[in-house]
Amino acid sequence: MTTNTSKSFNGVLKRARGLPIHALVSATYYHCIALFLKRGEDTLKWENDAVSRFVPKVMIMLGNREAAARNLCRPVQINRTEFSCYDDKNIAYCVLLTDDQCSCSCHSMILYHVPCAHMIASLASIRCSYEPLISDFYTISSYKNTYSGSFHGIPDSTG
Template structure:
């Protein structure tokens, strides 16, 4: 916040006046489960990209059948997972927990401060406090447990030390039953348009009119504007001899006017 304040006072004042829990992951009390992006909607937009140029009726039907396909596919997957009976958790969460378990084994044995408080030193030699509030709920000073609702290295280390099942600290929304409930909605066959209700202003069925604005000249843009979040981080160790920055050389340097000529 101090960096924002030094860069632009108006932006700092605007953020301070807003509810911090609406834009800060740290103060949202874990309601977002660490998700702060619109990647889910962007993925669905990619699925519907081929249908954006269709008329409205075709666009609606494309969205409908894509949703039907998604729900059917996910419902089939969860039934296969339940038949395998490997765990009550979805496979992605199980994979994350297994990786975290291997990392927790490299930590020293936790120190019991009292019955519900423990001191854990991780592999980076950083000390964290793990507080067990209830048998199914705990908190850690790294805040990962509160943000992700998943046991990470420090909590799993304490659970292994006390012979507890660390799966008890996993949120219920990561279970197969919750996954099944999410995609349990039913769809029905859309009736033919000859039985659709006609225009009736009293019943709230109004005609769909053309937009009140005119399209601009030229071909419409079909791809979204890319920003700095779309740029891949450079893994190159090259150092430019002109601007002394990493990731490129003198020939491709945007600050070298001689190379651009």
């Protein structure tokens, strides 16, 4: 969806550009190790802080969406599982909340696996939490598993 990952990786390679291939691969390898160590340390800090079971970046995103949800008009409940939610430009969004499907016509849930402001407002109108809708991909334990891989030193090929 974005080129952020490739741009980030390009930033790593920018410093190694012009090096022989062995040095280029080594620089990339050791950069990955440093990244995994840093993110592993971040995970330990988040676990010790015990603020949330989700990573801080998602908590910030959800805070912004909660604020946006508070600025929406009160959603209109169409039936037991459907809501119409209007934004400040009077654009209607259809929110569907069933046991097996939670969606919104803004498609944010499909793209990010995090409830949008329309879903948060709809759930708030029936006094339900949106937290069960947040993907487990964003939990600190998933993040920890992602960066739990181990690396090993590479012996010098000339020795």
